[in-house]
Amino acid sequence: MLILSLDTSAIASAALLTGQGETLAAFATEDTRSHAEVLAPGIGKIMTTADVTGADIDAVVVGVGPGPFTGLRSGIATARSLAFAWGKPLHGVMSLDAIAVDAALDAWRAGVDEFVVATDARRKEVYWARYRSTGGRHELLDGPHVSAPSAVPDLPAYGMGAGLYPEQLRGVTEYSGTQPTAEALGRTAVAKLEKGLDLLDTSPLYLRESDAKVPGPRKRAL
Amino acid sequence: MNRTQPLVLGIESSCDETGVGIVRGDTLLANTVSSSMDEHVRFGGVIPEIASRAHLDAFIPTLEQALDTAGVTLDEVDALAVTSGPGLAGALMVGVCAAKALSLATGKPLYAINHLVAHVGVGVLDGGVLPENLGALLVSGGHTEILRVRSLTDDVELLGATIDDAAGEAYDKVARILGLGYPGGPVIDKLAREGDPKRIRFPRGLTQPKYMGSAEEPGPHRYDWSFSGLKTAVARCVEQFEAAGEPLPVADIAASFQEAVADVITAKAMLACTEHGISNLLLGGGVAANSRLRALTQERCDKHGISLRVPPVSLCTDNGAMVAALGAQVVMAGGQPSGIEFAPDSSMPVSSVHL
Ligand SMILES: [Zn+2]
Numbered sequence: 001m002l003i004l005s006l007d008t009s010a011i012a013s014a015a016l017l018t019g020q021g022e023t024l025a026a027f028a029t030e031d032t033r034s035h036a037e038v039l040a041p042g043i044g045k046i047m048t049t050a051d052v053t054g055a056d057i058d059a060v061v062v063g064v065g066p067g068p069f070t071g072l073r074s075g076i077a078t079a080r081s082l083a084f085a086w087g088k089p090l091h092g093v094m095s096l097d098a099i100a101v102d103a104a105l106d107a108w109r110a111g112v113d114e115f116v117v118a119t120d121a122r123r124k125e126v127y128w129a130r131y132r133s134t135g136g137r138h139e140l141l142d143g144p145h146v147s148a149p150s151a152v153p154d155l156p157a158y159g160m161g162a163g164l165y166p167e168q169l170r171g172v173t174e175y176s177g178t179q180p181t182a183e184a185l186g187r188t189a190v191a192k193l194e195k196g197l198d199l200l201d202t203s204p205l206y207l208r209e210s211d212a213k214v215p216g217p218r219k220r221a222l
Numbered sequence: 223m224n225r226t227q228p229l230v231l232g233i234e235s236s237c238d239e240t241g242v243g244i245v246r247g248d249t250l251l252a253n254t255v256s257s258s259m260d261e262h263v264r265f266g267g268v269i270p271e272i273a274s275r276a277h278l279d280a281f282i283p284t285l286e287q288a289l290d291t292a293g294v295t296l297d298e299v300d301a302l303a304v305t306s307g308p309g310l311a312g313a314l315m316v317g318v319c320a321a322k323a324l325s326l327a328t329g330k331p332l333y334a335i336n337h338l339v340a341h342v343g344v345g346v347l348d349g350g351v352l353p354e355n356l357g358a359l360l361v362s363g364g365h366t367e368i369l370r371v372r373s374l375t376d377d378v379e380l381l382g383a384t385i386d387d388a389a390g391e392a393y394d395k396v397a398r399i400l401g402l403g404y405p406g407g408p409v410i411d412k413l414a415r416e417g418d419p420k421r422i423r424f425p426r427g428l429t430q431p432k433y434m435g436s437a438e439e440p441g442p443h444r445y446d447w448s449f450s451g452l453k454t455a456v457a458r459c460v461e462q463f464e465a466a467g468e469p470l471p472v473a474d475i476a477a478s479f480q481e482a483v484a485d486v487i488t489a490k491a492m493l494a495c496t497e498h499g500i501s502n503l504l505l506g507g508g509v510a511a512n513s514r515l516r517a518l519t520q521e522r523c524d525k526h527g528i529s530l531r532v533p534p535v536s537l538c539t540d541n542g543a544m545v546a547a548l549g550a551q552v553v554m555a556g557g558q559p560s561g562i563e564f565a566p567d568s569s570m571p572v573s574s575v576h577l
Contacts, residue, residue, distance in 0.1 A: 036315045040322035040562040054327055069271060070312045073278050077319040080282050085296055085327030204278065210271035214264050215398070 001193065002052065003059045004043070004082070005186030008035045008075030009067025009095035010119055010160065014043045015183040016050045016057075021190050024050040026183045035074035043078070054086040061189040063095035063180055065205040066127040066144045067119070076202050092200035093189050095119075096129045096144055096159070098180035101188045103158035104131065104138035106172065114141070116153055118161025118169060119180065121146050126161035126169075127207065128152050138188075146207040223331060228300040228553045231288070231324075232546025233281075235317030236309025236337045237364050238262060238273045240280040242288035243543025244299075245550050248346040251292035253536060253543035256280035263404045267394055268363070270310045277316035285320075288542065296328050301559070303549025306334035306577055307570025309364070314566040322562040331559035333549045334577035336570055339378050341506040341538075342371055343548030348533045357381075357500035359491045361515065362507030362540070363390030363405070366447055366487065368494045369572055371504075374548070375555040380572045381494045382445025385428070389483055390509050392449035396456050396479050400472055410476045411512050417477030424455050424482035426489070437497050445494040452482055484518045492522050502529045510538040552576050 001019030012035040013028035025046035029038055047053070062079035065072045076092075083090035096117045107115045118128040129143025130153055145151075149161070149168035157169040163176030192199055227247035234241035238259055244252040258276030262268050289295065304321035307314060318334075325332035342358040356371040366384040371377075387395070390407055397406025402413070427448030428434075435441030456479055463470050495503060505519055510532055523530040537543060552575070560577040567574075 034565070036319050036322075037563060037565045039319065040326050043323075044326050044562065069274065070315055073274060073312075073316055074319045077278055077281065077316050078323040081285075081320040081323035082327050084282055084285065085324050204275075206275070210269055210275070212265050212269035212272060215266050 001058050003061050004057050005061045005182040006075045006079050007063030007180050007182040007185045008071045009063045009065045010179040012039045013182040015186045017186040017190055019190055019194050021187045023183050028181050035071045039078055059089045061091045063185050064092035065095050066207045072204055076204055092202040093185050095180040097188045098185035099159045099178050100131045100138035101184050104133040105136040107133040108136040112156050115156045117159045118157050119159050224300045225553055228550050230301050230546045230550040231299045232303040232542045232549050233317045233321045234305045234542045234545050235277045235313050236305045238268045239540040240277045240284050241542030242284045243546040244288055244292040245546040250347045250543055252288040253541050254284050254288040255541050256284045266398045266404045270312055274312040281320050301331045301553050303333040303335045303545045305337045305545050307567035311568040318566045325562050333552055334560035334564050335545050335548050336575050338572050339575045340544040340548040344533055344537045344544035345504050347547050353502040355501040357495050358504045360507040361389045361509035364388050368491050370498055375552050378572045384447040386448050386450040392453050395453045399457050413473050414477040414480040417473030419477040419481035421474035422478040424478055426486035427451050445490050480514050484514045488518045488522045505532045506538050508539040511535045
């Protein structure tokens with residue numbers, strides 16, 4: 001099996017992985033605001049590096065958030081269009097799982113059962129989810145949610161969201177700058193696909209409504 | 223690449239219409255549009271985030287339907303074209319990402335196209351090659367411009383534009399003041415037919431001498447429009463009737479407002495045409511459907527000996543066929559593809575026909 005994995009829930013990233021979870025090639029940006037420019041060229045480059053064509057790919061997997069709206073859509077629009085043009089299956093994965101997959105192993109080694117993953121939701125909030133580590137494997141217990149950092153359960157916290165709010169979250173230092181990546185997302189996806197388990201569809205997990213307000217009635221002169 | 227009669231697929235997502243169009247040269251094969259207009263009704267205007275979400279949901283179904291209607295496959299397409307600006311940033315992003323992905327997946331060249339020039343380029347689908355000495359008057363909910371088009375594919379100049387609201391936006395705001403709902407254009411147009419357009423004299427923005435100057439020494443806004451003052455004038459007028467306890471003459475206000483819009487748009491467009499040797503005018507954009515604007519443009523073009531071309535309404539409102547049509551013109555003119563590294567540009571100038 002060969003999958004192309006994408007995630008734009010925070011940074012933009014892409015990876016090609018085998019069914020064993022081995023990464024053939026990967027790319028990731030630092031910044032969180034240029035997805036529309038860099039994503040397609042980045043995918044092109046890793047396909048060249050790995051000497052892979054669309055015909056070789058068995059499935060396209062994409063992080064469906066939560067994440068800032070515009071960036072998140074870049075990845076999903078890209079994944080849907082690639083899968084359509086190649087005629088390949090398309091799957092979604094909750095983006096926080098991409099941090100949880102490594103966090104679960106770290107938590108298990110540290111003897112911790114439950115933990116949270118948190119990323120930057122901007123506007124002084126975090127996207128977060130609560131997980132259990134079962135022998136180093138992550139299991140989603142609650143979430144994803146978006147809220148003030150103070151509303152996150154008091155558990156060891158992994159990811160950039162913990163790094164941003166050290167006063168409110170019990171951050172695990174080595175993971176305080178960790179963002180979801182397509183490479184980690186792809187590892188959780190192939191593990192499930194190899195077992196024949198279902199993934200998500202690619203509906204975006206916005207978690208927030210648009211800011212639009214219905215205008216009130218016009219004030220009359222009298 | 224086939225540069226004679228190329229098969230081009232065009233993608234549009236700059237505002238609230240998700241469009242995919244397919245042309246072969248200047249022949250229209252498919253023009254599929256999915257609109258999120260209904261979702262904006264309760265807000266009284268286009269909400270960018272709602273439009274962007276709708277683009278993501280609509281894109282693949284719209285693409286599939288367009289391919290189906292045209293009876294072609296992605297493999298057969300010679301080139302892809304996408305609106306890269308101007309427009310709503312988040313909305314443009316969806317179409318651009320999708321277009322880049324299709325280009326990457328199929329290896330087809332991608333052209334990043336200017337939305338406003340595409341409103342002109344669509345003219346070739348209805349009547350073939352556009353005439354020389356061409357001008358374009360574009361009026362919609364998102365834009366109001368007068369352009370000089372020396373070459374559709376590489377020489378377009380902005381002569382004038384609105385400095386605040388687009389004309390279609392003014393219709394929406396006035397419709398809200400009059401309690402007529404959204405979108406404002408069709409309902410005001412209909413109501414105006416029963417009203418007296420001379421009952422109230424609403425202001426024509428930017429027409430004072432200090433803005434106009436003369437042909438020799440043009441003022442700062444000789445060919446520009448402003449509609450925000452007009453909207454305010456309508457609100458004041460409504461308040462006066464209410465304060466006097468009189469019933470609101472809605473049809474007369476609608477007709478008078480519509481007359482002010484059509485009058486100032488066409489007056490300034492005629493000035494721009496006659497002072498720039500423009501003898502052929504194309505009227506485009508969604509507000510080209512407005513009966514009074516069409517009639518007055520025709521009347522004044524006739525008076526000045528200017529030929530007028532108005533594409534069918536389905537090609538005037540935002541759509542993917544216009545993007546495909548301009549893309550095909552660029553391909554036929556030997557234009558270089560844009561690659562897949564460009565950024566969408568929400569304020570892309572008309573002088574940039576393609577990236
Ligand atoms: Zn338009």
